[in-house]
Amino acid sequence: MWRYALPLVLFVLLAAALRIGLYRDPSVVPSPLLGRPAPEFSLPSLHDANYPIATGDLRGRPWLLNVWATWCVGCRQEHEVLLQIAAQNVVPVIGLNWKDDNAAARRWLAELGNPYSAVAEDRDGRVAIDWGVYGAPETFLISPDGTVLYKHVAPMTLEVWRNEFLPRIDPARRTAEAGS
Amino acid sequence: MSARGVLAVLLAWCVLGSAWAFDSEVAFQDPAQQARYERLNRELRCLQCQNQTIADSTAPLAADLRREVREMIKAGHTDAEIRQFMLERYGDFVLYRPRMSAANFLLWAAPALLLVIGALAAVRFIRRRTTEVDVDDAGPGAGTA
Numbered sequence: 001m002w003r004y005a006l007p008l009v010l011f012v013l014l015a016a017a018l019r020i021g022l023y024r025d026p027s028v029v030p031s032p033l034l035g036r037p038a039p040e041f042s043l044p045s046l047h048d049a050n051y052p053i054a055t056g057d058l059r060g061r062p063w064l065l066n067v068w069a070t071w072c073v074g075c076r077q078e079h080e081v082l083l084q085i086a087a088q089n090v091v092p093v094i095g096l097n098w099k100d101d102n103a104a105a106r107r108w109l110a111e112l113g114n115p116y117s118a119v120a121e122d123r124d125g126r127v128a129i130d131w132g133v134y135g136a137p138e139t140f141l142i143s144p145d146g147t148v149l150y151k152h153v154a155p156m157t158l159e160v161w162r163n164e165f166l167p168r169i170d171p172a173r174r175t176a177e178a179g180s
Numbered sequence: 181m182s183a184r185g186v187l188a189v190l191l192a193w194c195v196l197g198s199a200w201a202f203d204s205e206v207a208f209q210d211p212a213q214q215a216r217y218e219r220l221n222r223e224l225r226c227l228q229c230q231n232q233t234i235a236d237s238t239a240p241l242a243a244d245l246r247r248e249v250r251e252m253i254k255a256g257h258t259d260a261e262i263r264q265f266m267l268e269r270y271g272d273f274v275l276y277r278p279r280m281s282a283a284n285f286l287l288w289a290a291p292a293l294l295l296v297i298g299a300l301a302a303v304r305f306i307r308r309r310t311t312e313v314d315v316d317d318a319g320p321g322a323g324t325a
Contacts, residue, residue: 029227032271099240125244132269134227134241 031132033148038065038140039130043120046097046105053094053120055146062149062172064093064165065140066116066156067128069100070108072136078155079112085161086115091141091169095119098128098136141165144176207250220249220259224266225274233276 033039042054066082068075086093095116097105102121109119122128131140134153141150149168152160208214221235226242234242234249245266252262266274272281280288 027230029273030271032268099244125240129244129248129269132271134270 027135028153029134031148031151033132033140034151036148038142038146038148039127041120041122041127041130043096043122043127046095046102046109046119046121049121053118055142058092058094058142059144059146060176061144062091062169062176063142064091065096065131065142066093067096067098067131067133067136067138067140069098069136070104071100072098074155075137076112078137078157079115081156081158081161082115083113084158085156086117090166092117096127096131096133097121098133099123099125141168141172143172207246208253213253216259217250217253220253220262221246223263223276224249225270225276227270227274 038055040055042052042056045051045053064085082093093116095118097119099122102123105119105121109116120127131138137155139152139156140148143149149172150164152164206214207217218235222233224234224245226232226234226237226239226245228239228241229237232239232242234245236242248265249262252265257265263275272279272284278284
């Protein structure tokens, strides 16, 4: 009996493994930063180089870091979604303008609307390397104590926002309130 | 130019095109340091264009990562420290030569495991055949041929 059942079981297991592989996106690389302290940075603001934007100032509440650039097609695609997310006023959205041209970036925000509470300018891409950024757009969720809770690689969608971000934001806020 | 000449140029282009893609910028005067730099670049994956090393890739991210490698070598960091720097930011995937870890242990063990399974199956098969032959030999028809 088992000599007929065993190949069948092996076949089913193999088929299941291959099926899982079929629906996984190999271009999405899991971030080693998840659950770890977010890399610190202090960068000049896109709009005023004398005004620094620092991770230290963002402690005490959850926030989003959105990595974008004017040369990034996916960033344009997600821009409307970012505006909607910002309008919900749930968390501040901090922009990280990655290896971009200052004037072009400002023009983009003036034309398409500005969803960001603040935009940090990462001209030489060093902060992006610290954050393990490999392809804009990327969006990180940071907890009030400065831990990376989630990372989304690809244009933001309202579905991802609802299913992945929002459920992680409320518990983070509650933990922070209980702790303070 | 003759058709042969055009063909020769095209063929040369095919061969040399890939040679030009390789990052040949000289970063160090010291040949030993330059060799380290080139070797590390060939070990690290460009995550923007995932099937290229940062030495091969012309992507902006690859250029940035080469800059990190260059500056870390200049600052006197060891190869292990540079690899660790990349691992902390990009995870195991950044290494072209993967490390063994709990998550991919099965992959590393698979060849040995399959060899053992195959050997066991072979032993079983041979044993069974041997017994069958023995039974045949001892059977009523033995020796009649």
